[in-house]
Amino acid sequence: MEQSNPETPFGTQEAFQTAFAELYPRLVSYARRYGASFPEDIAQEAFVILMQREVRVEHPTAFLYGTVRTLSLTERRPMKNQNLSLEAVAEPGQAARAEEMVLSQEVRERMRLLAPTFREALWLFVVEGLSIREISDILAIPEATVKTRIHRAKAQLRDQLNPSGGTHAQA
Amino acid sequence: MPRLDPVRRFEPAEDVQLRAELRDLLGLGAEEASPATVPTPELKALAEDIRREAWRRTRTERKRPTWGLLAAAALPLLVALGGLGTWGHQQKQRADALALQAQRQEQTLQQLAATHASEVARERQAKEEVQQKLQIASKQGNRKGEPYLVIPVEKPLRVGSEDYQRVKQRP
Numbered sequence: 530m531e532q533s534n535p536e537t538p539f540g541t542q543e544a545f546q547t548a549f550a551e552l553y554p555r556l557v558s559y560a561r562r563y564g565a566s567f568p569e570d571i572a573q574e575a576f577v578i579l580m581q582r583e584v585r586v587e588h589p590t591a592f593l594y595g596t597v598r599t600l601s602l603t604e605r606r607p608m609k610n611q612n613l614s615l616e617a618v619a620e621p622g623q624a625a626r627a628e629e630m631v632l633s634q635e636v637r638e639r640m641r642l643l644a645p646t647f648r649e650a651l652w653l654f655v656v657e658g659l660s661i662r663e664i665s666d667i668l669a670i671p672e673a674t675v676k677t678r679i680h681r682a683k684a685q686l687r688d689q690l691n692p693s694g695g696t697h698a699q700a
Numbered sequence: 701m702p703r704l705d706p707v708r709r710f711e712p713a714e715d716v717q718l719r720a721e722l723r724d725l726l727g728l729g730a731e732e733a734s735p736a737t738v739p740t741p742e743l744k745a746l747a748e749d750i751r752r753e754a755w756r757r758t759r760t761e762r763k764r765p766t767w768g769l770l771a772a773a774a775l776p777l778l779v780a781l782g783g784l785g786t787w788g789h790q791q792k793q794r795a796d797a798l799a800l801q802a803q804r805q806e807q808t809l810q811q812l813a814a815t816h817a818s819e820v821a822r823e824r825q826a827k828e829e830v831q832q833k834l835q836i837a838s839k840q841g842n843r844k845g846e847p848y849l850v851i852p853v854e855k856p857l858r859v860g861s862e863d864y865q866r867v868k869q870r871p
Binding site: 537542545573576679 | 722727
């Protein structure tokens with residue numbers, strides 16, 4: 530017998546529908562960024578996995594992004610080499626195509642010049658608007674490492690703007 | 701920017717400042733507070749489908765075997781092992797009792813053998829004493845003559861017709 534008004538990770542059913550409406554397109558775009566063949570399916574599967582959790586998830590948004598990332602990379606990982614690290618198949622994805630849908634040409638060009646690890650952290654922090662803690666959960670790295678990557682991305686962006694090293698050199 | 705997590709209401713000011721600087725470097729412009737997303741009927745239906753799917757999976761997916769199930773599965777084996785152990789213990793006690801009984805019988809036999817040997821030795825000793833006495837007596841008898849009585853018989857040199865005695869008159 531189905532419960533009439535079950536609690537969701539985002540609170541009430543209305544809150545869940547609002548969160549779904551906001552996060553679903555972002556998660557589809559995020560899955561596409563990793564080159565997923567079926568990004569919609571992966572985003573929906575991530576929601577189902579979240580709703581299945583018996584233990585309450587502290588950061589549902591981070592959980593969804595992390596699940597989408599894992600599912601996308603797992604889909605791309607060769608079947609005969611399932612023990613390959615997910616980081617090893619993170620690049621190249623279809624990040625450019627995903628970025629096209631969100632960023633302008635100039636911003637895309639700046640992002641493309643960044644190192645992949647810095648670009649990943651920067652995308653989640655700036656474009657997706659996630660917190661340092663959430664990015665740490667998604668990428669499974671310490672918060673200090675996330676901060677370091679973002680600051681280095683910032684330094685590389687400054688280097689792009691001032692090739693002579695003016696601003697970055699002074700920082 | 702998603703701000704949907706119930707526990708995610710506070711972000712350090714330095715992180716907000718860092719995000720603003722990065723947006724500026726990327727040329728994204730200042731972050732605008734986006735109006736609350738209103739879920740479309742299609743997204744609402746999709747969210748409801750996902751919730752139902754998660755609910756269905758929660759109740760239909762086979763759970764991992766719990767300790768109770770594992771204990772129930774192992775119960776026949778435990779009973780068999782217990783029975784075998786009890787039977788082995790009984791057999792051991794029986795073997796110990798038989799060994800003790802055999803040991804007692806052996807001790808009894810040894811005692812009997814020792815008694816018999818002592819009796820044989822005593823008899824042998826008595827026999828030797830008798831023989832010694834006989835030898836001593838024999839030596840003493842030889843000095844006087846034969847130890848037995850000798851009666852000399854004078855036999856006729858020839859057998860004659862009158863060499864008989866009539867004990868009854870002829871009729």
